[in-house]
Every structure is written in structure tokens, then in C-alpha cells.
Amino acid sequence: MTSQPSLPQDLPQVADAEIKPLIEKYLSAEGPLLPMLHEIQGAFGFVPANAVPLLAEALNLTRAEVTGVISFYHDFRKAPAGKHVLKICRAEACQSMGAEALTARMLSLLGLEDHGTTADSRVTVEAVYCLGLCACAPAAMLDGQLIGRASVEGLEKALEGAA
Template identity: 60%
Template structure:
């Protein structure tokens, strides 16, 4: 057995979570969601643990983690700002809002500000199509977001 499979900060807790869920049909996604819920991201050191427990290659596990945008490969900032990238929000100025967010924060999607305050993530529909463009700061959803509202959300996150 590979040393990475048996040791590490996240390995033991990961094994427990994986063993709890590996009986499910198609267990990888539920396992990845549970690991992200536990750690806030999918640590590299758990990929070999998942591969070993599910009898998969590390490449298969890595492929799933990197394919789905919901899985983080690094810890998020203290706050997560999600901007809707779906068609309704794009049609109502979502692209300009995304550009403004990137400028305001000095980062791109899937990145965290240097002070660790905000992680910027795209999301594909927040269910507020009639109130587009939409954003979500942590668990609070906001509709009809413009640059002024975006500035207030960022200021709130940086406090």
C-alpha cells in the first residue's frame, strides 16, 4: 500500500467517510461531496485514499474532481461569492457583472483574494432568473445585482 494512502492529516477521517458511503450505487460523487463538506475542499492527499477504497486509479478520481466545478482543490476564503453564469443572467448583464467582480477583487473565478477574504466562483443558475443577474454571498442570494450592489457585497465580505 502506498504511504500516501495510509498517512496524512486528512487520510483517517477520509477513510471513515468513504467507508460510510462506498456501498452506494455510484459512490464517488456522494463521497466527494461529503469530503468537501468535511474539509471545505478536496485535499490532494485524499485522492489516493479514494482510489484505493473504490478500486479506481488516481487518474479516475482526479478526473472527476477536476471535471466538476463544485469541487474545490484548495480551501475557500472566509466568504464565497458566487455569480450566476446561466443564460438569463448573462442576458441581463451578467458578463459585465463578472468583469466588475474580477476587477473589484483582483482575482478570476476559482481564485481567492490574497487576504483570504473572498473566493469568487461561477454558478450555473441560482433560480432567480426573473431577478437576473443574481449572486450569492455565502448562503445569502441576491437578485438584480448591479455594480453598486456588488460593491456592497464585497465590502461586507471584507469586513
């Protein structure tokens, strides 16, 4: 398996007409950009590139401002995630307990050069900075389930057992 580029050419296309009602839903709200982004990502699994100019125009913002918000909040995706999302903690406690080596080994096993999604779209690997499981470092999360004292073997087993 090899990693996909950060913005693959074969991203699912989302029509402007599908995005606009999600934007209009929050136009009268105060500070509507984040709710709009959450709504869009909830509907499509990511924030399509063509949503940026629509959001900018609706909110009288620049495209750079909208893009800045999307890139600041790491949970917003520019491409769909894989079927399973593996988050590996990279905060200090986990680093001190081998998170760097764990991450490198998992990326190697999955054929990823950096955090990304496997070519078959089965697994997305992401870095997170503290899962609140510092006493059980290194920590990981697979599809919302916390894994303490994570090991390569344990993560492989968890991925194998994932539906």
C-alpha cells in the same frame, strides 16, 4: 489583493489517517464515490489532493477516474474557499443583462485575474450557470443568499456587510 494560483503550495495539509475513516464510512454503500467526496469536503472544506489515491485504491478506480468526478462537479473544491463565497450567474439570461461586465468589474475590484480566492482568503468568486433567478438578472449569490438585479455597487455593499 491578488489571486492565488489554482493550486497554491500552501494548502492546508490533511493526514491520510484523517481521510481514511471518511472513506471507510461509505465502503459498503452502493455508488459510494460521491458520498465519500461530500463527506471529505464537508470535513475539510475541500478535497485534499492526497484523498484522490486513497479513494482510487478503496474503490478500485484509477486516479484519473476520481479526478474526473471531482472536476466534473464544480462544487467540489481542490483548495479551501475564502471566508465569503460570491457566485455570479453566467447563464444566458444573466449574460444578456450584463453579467460579463459585472463579473469583470468585481474580479478587478477584488484583484483577481480569474475566478479564485483573494490573497487574504476573504472572498472566493465563482461562476455558476443558473441560480433560478432569471427574471431578476443578473443574479448572484453571496454565502447562500440570492441577490437579484445584481450591480457592482450592490455586491460591494453586500461584501462590506458580510461578517
